[in-house]
Amino acid sequence: MSHSAHSMNNADRNTASTVKTANTNGNDKDAGINYMTDSSPIVVGEIAPGCKKRDPIVVAENVRRSFGGINAVDVDYLEIPRHKITALIGPNGAGKTTLFNLLTGFDTPNSGKWQFEGKNIEGVSSFKLARMGMVRTFQLTKVMGKLTVMENMRLGAANQPGERLSKALFKGIWGGREKEITAQADVLLEKFKLDVKKDDYAASLSGGQRKLLEMARSLMVRPKLVMLDEPMAGVNPALTQSLLDHIKNLKAEGMTVLFVEHDMNMVRHIADWVVVMAEGKIVAEGPPRDVMKDPAVIDAYLGAHHDVDLGDTEGIKELEAVLEADEESVVGTENAGIIAVESVVPDLKGADLKQPDLSPEALQEPGDDEPNSPQSGLAEPGRTDKDKE
């Protein structure tokens, strides 16, 4: 209910917003805001891991979850900014999925408390959280295989009176709502290029199509916060672009997005904010550009990569320098921590990408004229120490 009121408000204001955004001073929360172009600061105060946000939708405090000996999640403080797209990144096993599970009530932490829209939600069951407007997808895609794609979609819709046993027998009561739901589903299925599949069993979909279906289905709930666990894994690159646009557009509809992703290009494309996890902790936060230069992030990713000699400080500095200079550097899934070869050594394009030549010569050759200050990656020298505590 409150959601529809919200988005309506939003639409009313949109006309005025273009005029206003020019002089919006960021702290004025009530000014008409077009969330697509809103450039008011996300953070209050200094940017640091666990920093305060101007308008948080989720606040987590001291959330801890351990499995046996290891701390899968050990988050001191985290705020997710409202009406923004936040990326949660980190190497495999960093605890991203576990944090999702904890926030959405699919797992119980050992300790901690967290809020959604100012309400304490620790111990609130997962289905109630979904009703409150916090909907997630799963890394291991969950579709209802023996239901058709359309039925999967309809299942996502809220406020269907026919889902109550007392009213289920009477189609007169729920038939009308069912039509609305179906229309809503048709629109989404078309956006996600699944409209031709709508009468097929979901089990007949390919892995990528299932990802799409799961995401479309979660939007049927009309959530306030969408939490996507690796939404692009296995989705074909041609579709990725249009999907990225869909995700961006969710913001225009007043939604907040939190997503886990290993593909740094995607993160760079759509994220307003990036949170980096490693070994259960938040090690860095910031706008995508800055975060990727953050030594703590490089450390987290390279730390998981055995091919690189971390003992060699010279090597790290050089890597940072290259990362800093090169926008196309890839720090992602299989390539975690490996710099895209073609950007480092243009001549090597087409050479074996999986075994990049990280020898000092290879790194230096093209870099000689570009990065003038290898130190610029360490813009805030004080921070490294703080991250490590």
Added chain:
Amino acid sequence: MDYGFVFSSAAGELFSPTTAAYALAALGLAVHFGYSGLLNFGQAGFMAVGAYGFAISTLSFGVPFFVALLISILCSSLFALLLGIPTLRLRADYLAIVTIAAAEIVRYIVTTNQLTKVTGSANGLAAFEGGFYAMNPFPEGSYMGMNNRDFFIRVIGWGLVVVCCVIVWLLMRSPWGRVLKGIREDENAVRSLGKNVYAYKMQALIIGGVLGALAGMVFTLPRGAVQPANYGTELTFFLWTCLLLGGMATVLGPVIGAMIFWVVLSLTQSVLYGLIESGAVTWLTTVQAGQLRYILVGVALMLLMIFRPQGVFGNKKELAFA
């Protein structure tokens, strides 16, 4: 061999009240397992609760028929709640273990000697069907070769089957049924969409259990007696056989499955007895023949699973993804 007799007795089984009872109970299992993914291995327990609930309230408390019916439905709902509360939050297999045990517990309780006054112990209870037959609108006479009592119980039994099938069909095509099917496929996904999975599972468990209780009454009324021996674990497995024969996530499947089950039992029995009497088979006694036919049912079930695993009515396409 008297083929006329063989086929007439097989046809008689087709619409016998026992077949109706099996159809109802198997329909309950379809609601449980076919539509909701709940593994209930204690449907015989639900039938016993229904039958004893009816018999005890009639005999010990002297209530009229419809009150007894209501009590029996309430008892089975309570039984479902009792089984569901601790297990429905856990994985599916826990419910299976608990139901199989609970059905046995019910059977042992009604057999205990301390309760003989109420439950009649191993002999069971009898003479509680008066209220039911008092409502018989059919005057005495012959109805398709049956007396008016036999005809009445068939009309009521199969009428009930039809009504229950229609209700289950209406429920399963509704959004409520859709949520149930979603739960069967992946309950966490359904949970993530804001549905109270636990409540849905409980509702399904109760509905299937009440169908079991109704089946218990239809089973017991024409016999005029309720005995614990009738509600053993094998009854549950016969019901599962009916369900598998017909097709699990279907409404007509359990009904047709029950019919097939009883017709096959009747045919094999008559044929074997005929062969033994005529001297064609000498290596088998009639007692052994009675047991052999259950073996044959097992073989039939195996063949079915191999050649038509979705059951008679099941959807082959769904099975492609199993």
